[in-house]
Amino acid sequence: MPTASKLVAALLFAALAYYTSDLVKPLLPEGTPAKWLSEGNALIGLFCGWKIMGPRGREGLVTGLGIGLTTTVAMTLSAIFIHASIEMVKLSLRKTYDGPVEAVAAVFEICFEHIQLISDPTILGTLIVGGLFCGWLTHWTGQRWS
Helix, strand or coil: CCCHHHHHHHHHHHHHHHHHHHHHHHHCCCCCCCCCHHHHHHHHHHHHHHHHHHHHCCCCHHHHHHHHHHHHHHHHHHHHHHHHHHHHHHHHHCCCCCCHHHHHHHHHHHHHHHHHHCCCHHHHHHHHHHHHHHHHHHHHHHHHHC
């Protein structure tokens, strides 16, 4: 059932994912296609905000802040895994891997590379502060309108 806190959480985490993706784009290797990176990550943020943070909007402030960080971690790891899987499929279509086991193992190698890429302090700080802010604002909305 739609609530104000679910809507606010979905929109806030979509905005956080979009903004953070724009911060990541300059760090990508030269020639990496990033045409739909921000929009795709915003959809992931929208979904995570709606499903993870939104239902817990009425809980206490400390819980709201903690769930905000949890949602940020879930959103980030989901985005990394999805993008790594897409990259693995592209590489497998070019016959890069000898078999399916090697392709599945490559997903985790690509995930590790993406995690190293976003370990920049600016990006991590944006995610942490943004997650706390989104959690607080969702809590505030849940207390007022849900």
